Amino acid sequence: MSNQAIVVEDLVKTFKGDVKAVQGISFEVEDGEFFAFLGPNGAGKSTTIQVLTTLLNPTSGSVTVSGFDVGKDPISIRREIGVALQETGIDPSLTGRELLEMQARLFGFSKHDAKNRAQELLDLIHLAEDGDRKVGKYSGGMRRRLDLSLCLVHRPKILFLDEPTTGLDPYNRNAIWDEIRTLNREFGTTIFLTTQYLEEADQLADRISIINKGKIVASGSSQQLKKTVGMDVIDLSFQQNEDAEKAKEVLSSWTKDYRLTNGELTLYVDNGAYLLPDMVRKLDKEGIPPISLNLAPPTLDDVFLQVTGEHLEEKAVIKQEGVVSP
Ligand SMILES: Nc1ncnc2c1ncn2[C@@H]1O[C@H](COP(=O)(O)OP(=O)(O)OP(=O)(O)O)[C@@H](O)[C@H]1O
Numbered sequence: 001m002s003n004q005a006i007v008v009e010d011l012v013k014t015f016k017g018d019v020k021a022v023q024g025i026s027f028e029v030e031d032g033e034f035f036a037f038l039g040p041n042g043a044g045k046s047t048t049i050q051v052l053t054t055l056l057n058p059t060s061g062s063v064t065v066s067g068f069d070v071g072k073d074p075i076s077i078r079r080e081i082g083v084a085l086q087e088t089g090i091d092p093s094l095t096g097r098e099l100l101e102m103q104a105r106l107f108g109f110s111k112h113d114a115k116n117r118a119q120e121l122l123d124l125i126h127l128a129e130d131g132d133r134k135v136g137k138y139s140g141g142m143r144r145r146l147d148l149s150l151c152l153v154h155r156p157k158i159l160f161l162d163e164p165t166t167g168l169d170p171y172n173r174n175a176i177w178d179e180i181r182t183l184n185r186e187f188g189t190t191i192f193l194t195t196q197y198l199e200e201a202d203q204l205a206d207r208i209s210i211i212n213k214g215k216i217v218a219s220g221s222s223q224q225l226k227k228t229v230g231m232d233v234i235d236l237s238f239q240q241n242e243d244a245e246k247a248k249e250v251l252s253s254w255t256k257d258y259r260l261t262n263g264e265l266t267l268y269v270d271n272g273a274y275l276l277p278d279m280v281r282k283l284d285k286e287g288i289p290p291i292s293l294n295l296a297p298p299t300l301d302d303v304f305l306q307v308t309g310e311h312l313e314e315k316a317v318i319k320q321e322g323v324v325s326p
Helices: 045-051 074-080 096-106 111-124 141-148 170-189 200-204 224-227 241-250 273-285 298-306 315-319
Strands: 004-016 021-029 032-038 058-065 081-084 160-163 190-195 207-211 215-220 231-237 257-260 265-267 294-296
Touching: 004 045, 004 141, 004 190, 004 257, 021 045, 021 190, 021 215, 032 045, 032 096, 045 160, 045 190, 074 081, 081 141, 096 111, 096 141, 111 141, 141 170, 160 231, 160 294, 170 200, 190 200, 200 298, 207 224, 207 298, 215 224, 215 298, 224 298, 231 241, 231 273, 241 257, 241 265, 241 273, 257 298, 265 298, 273 294
Parallel strands: 032 190, 032 207, 081 160, 160 190
Antiparallel strands: 004 021, 004 058, 207 215, 231 265, 231 294, 257 265
16 A cells, blocks of 8 residues: 555646646655645646646646546546635535535435534534525635535545635634644645645645746755755845845855845845844945845745745735735
């Protein structure tokens, strides 16, 4: 018996018009593991999840889920997995309870068992009080919790979640995090989660792969990934781009490890707290004082910045404009 829930080898997915959405990625997810696929908009996360859940055929490469090949045995895979995708077509005139019971009946539960399962799930995702309200009246956060519960009806071994918290406010995001964590820790459900929020991957996942432009650019636990960056990260912003450029020259004797993006200079150093006052004094003396400075241990955004030369966070914020209130 294999203890690999998911094995992906050299997966390629190309769409019409030569759009290379996924360009030869390989990774494995173990049974019971919480795995996060982190990347900006358009990186290839949804495409990958759709191949793994048998909704899209791969162009090439090999993919097995729960030991079954996606091309040869999609039916067996569908029995073992639960899938919550970004767009779900739910009838707004039905109640949460009705939808859960209907889903249970579709999975072959008797009427009596379907009722019990619906109640269990409403309790699990803290929707018991709203179970008899029409879904059309649910808030964004409640809808996401219902989406999550709908894919748990048949007690899947592996759960696929495609950006389950995109557009949610922090309160609802945290509520979803708690629920997913419980599923993983208490029920041993393997989780494959895609997200554009580094904090989400950081907080939840045992292991993270960062995907950018269809390729995996870094993999490991959050700790391992951050260790690749170095000890401390100093961010300095300046009034003008030329000042940042000049500051880089001025500070080059302290570190050669830096990034320069839009008037912001990021320095990777050991012993940042010790060096920072001297650096600021030097910049002052040169007539280019920073307008803001920040010293912090590395984040996953720093990992992303190092491997791609771009920030992950800024892109995520742009997509978050239409925030859904609780
Ligand atoms: N059905 C399709 N036909 C053509 N191109 C597609 C199709 N689906 C996705 N793409 C393209 O493939 C690339 C990867 O898209 P994908 O949706 O997998 O990214 P993503 O990481 O999930 O992004 P997001 O965070 O915005 O959901 C993008 O360039 C996208 O435009």
